[in-house]
Amino acid sequence: MLNLEWNNRLEAWRAELKKQIYRPLGPIDLSGFVTLEQLTPQQAMRRSFKPMPPGTAWGAKWEYAWFRTQITVPKSAAGQRIIAYPVVQESVAFVNGTKAYMTGDNQPLLLTRRAKAGEKFKILIEAYAGHGPLPCRVGPVPLNRLTVPEPPPTQAVVAPATFGIWQEDVYQLWIDIQTLVGLMAKTPATLLRTAQVEEGLKDFTLIVDFEQSDEKFLASCRAARKRIAPLLACKNGSTTPVMYCFGHAHLDTAWLWPLQHSERKAARSLANQLQLVEEYPEHRFLFSQPAQYVWLMEKYPELYARVRKAVARGQVIPDGAMWVESDTNIPSGESLIRQFIHGKRFFKEQFDVDSRLFWEPDAFGYSGALPQIMQGCGVSYFSTQKIFGSDVGNGDPHPYNNYTWEGIDGSTVLAFNHMDYTSPTSTDETIIRWHWRRQRDDIQTFLFPFGWGDGGGGPERDHLEFIRRHKDLEGVPQMKLAAPVEFFRDLERAGTPNRYVGELYFQNHRGTYTSQARTKRGNRQSELALHDAELWGAIAAVTAGYSYPLARMDAVWKQTLLNQFHDIIPGSSIQRVHEEAEAAHRKIIHSANEVSHAAQRRMTKAAKGSMTVFNSLGWERTSLVELPAGFPGTIQEIDGKTYGEVTVPACGWTTIRSAAVGQWAPVTVRPNLLENDRLRVVFNKAGEITSIRDKSTGRELTAGPCNRFLMYKDVPGEWDAWNIDSMYEQQLVNSTAPARIEVITSGPLLGVLRVSRVIGQSQLTQDISLRRGSCRLDFATVMDWQERHKLLKVAFPVNVHANEAIHEIQFGHVRRPTHRSRQYDATRFEVNQQKWTALAEEGRGCALLNDCKYGVNVLGNSINLTLLRAPLAPDMLADRGQQKFTYSFFAWNSSLADSGVVREAGELNSPVTTIAGGAGQQSWFQINAPNVIIDTVKLAEDGSGDVIVRLYESMRTATRCVLTVGLPFAKASQTNMLEQQSARLAHKKGAIQLEFRPFEVKTVRLRKELRKDVRR
């Protein structure tokens, strides 16, 4: 070990050496202008530029400045490497034309590697002023403190700018020394290797002489390099780990900045990498999100053309499989499939790459449905690092780096958890990452993404210089630059003995199932609207010659997918991002509804006094519909509108001239009672339920007050919008204000009670309704939510004994503990769901259904649905204002498989729709097994006019069943989820026999009938 004296000397020499790398030649004079617009360099050049000397303040929130300057290389610098430091902000530079380069953030702008005397460089720069302070880890916030204060009107200041010579010999020596210092720090002092490295470092300080002429100083640097060269030539022995390295710039599609700013970040990151690959032909850079490639294509065509060339050379790697790195807790199963369909299609069409890697470094947990979806989409490899971020607090660490990941249906993919997505490659950091590895045995190779990230950037020269030195350097894991897929192919050959079964639950960021509720609701409604548009669009295309707007809907889907990015849909972005997401959802829903209506109109004819009711779900259902005045049948007036009951066939419609008729006992409603033929529900004065009696068995279903609102203080120690800390349960803010309870309607069809009350600072209005014949109680809720750092749950303690709760996820469900017996049970104190969570005994059960709520916890026998949060950062007004949602209580007396819970949740989410006119009665798709769900019906992605039907088994029960198709078709086949690689399916008169594994998702392709003329 070096003694203190040598250590001090080494530190002093290193520090001075670093200063000597750059020798300024002169100042840079900037002129510029400030704008909020997104300009091309050509547009910017036409604006007027004013002098902006050092000290000039500029740039309000979101603003950009365009700067220009010109540099002439003096004679004395001929032959040298010339760089400039024109601005300190994040920026992109265009040098002598429109070619883009990265600069700013202390990154030098390379002008030439070998200058000519008198050579001129015209430089144009777009620099970002910034978005002001956006803290994420705020902790407690006093009432008078703004977490997101407005930044001043001028956030940025022009700094003194220079250009000069980059002394390459000095730089190379500096990297050499850094390598040896890193090695010395991480190898045992007892090794001969360490002793020799120490000797070399001592000699370095004796050889390099800063107190000399430039020429002699440079000569001493070269001499020092020669002295230490043998130390850098020592090779590893027979056993050494191998790091498969590739550059990466984890670029959040939106987060603390809006989408529009990410577009510029993408340009900057790629400009930076394209310059690096010129100098380092061995460089490999993974750029993973097609949505970001599209930005470059549209906004930076010159840059995109260079990206294409770098892809062809293998230097930029288009892989990652999804359209964006999506959240996987909240999107529906079909959304996850579309992420892969659109992502993979882009990579194939643009680069002829079959993307086989699901690159997902930063999402907050990974659904147990993913292995099947990945395999169905031809994606066999999975990589993340986030799952190691679980260990905050009382986590139960994920055990592996390499493993086979098995999903809920038994599908498997090969997975690797790397250590982080912003790795440095310096010697000590490289060695540490190997030491940090989770798994001690059965691991020789490692996935190693490197470079700056989160807001993009990626690697710089240092990263690649270290990797050059670590190719095979005694004491350091071998680093080789390779595409990640090469790592996985080699791992596949070597095999892994580890198997991890089930979801990859993230023991952290549990608030992201709930934060920014409007964004989540918008996503659910967009998914449902798209579902209906595709179903009716496909049926109308086949039966009525409707021309489905495939290209437009393709764009609408991509908007939906974009907003499922892992900081948008989880609710962890700034206010502007969420406002833009909500606006995007409104447009998506509008476009999808337009298609549904156009298709439905196409299939109906004018018929006086007739109305057609459409059911987009795959089973026959009886629904309440609003009727035009004067319709006969058993009807009920509510708020001046007329309602009747209609039975509508599966994936079809019925035309009615009257509502159904029946002699039904009226649903009884009193301020403390809702009662039909199935349930007797008693309320207290707070609008809580004190009893739900199942009339068929006489059993009491409640085990305590149900529909009880629980408001907690919710002050996470850090990561405000992300986290619910476990101690929230100890800070119940009780609210026992009495409610106003009104009878809204009672009659033959349904009863409705309206409960209005204050909770905290917020106002709640709930219409609680019970239909005749139903075991489902709906709570249609509107809230004016005005809280800070609060968490609102609604509790349903039920009379059901179960050690596991059952939570719907995409294409199935998972079971999670209702107790906290062990660490991994306790850490799941808040979990995610899709449309329902149930507690079930073998022959009976209860569930809470929802139309847009994704967070829940079940403790003992109480299902506690998470309704709202009020985080203060990074959006200090998150979730304030009007909130709408509906949840339902549902009970059954059968096995879960026969409970109908999936159907009830489907009906809650997808009401029937009506239009005036007649179309007879029709069912286009039916299935004869209640546990098999027709999930999606759509036209084929390839524009052939074929129809795709996606189905899944929902109850973990292998099932043989028959799909009956009313549409004409020539041939049926089973395909993968990309609608390719078909296997013929036998069919007879539209009936197709299908056989499902538990939780299997099947895609059936119906070849277009060519002989039969369609009505046009």
Ligand SMILES: [Zn+2]
């Ligand atoms: Zn991220």
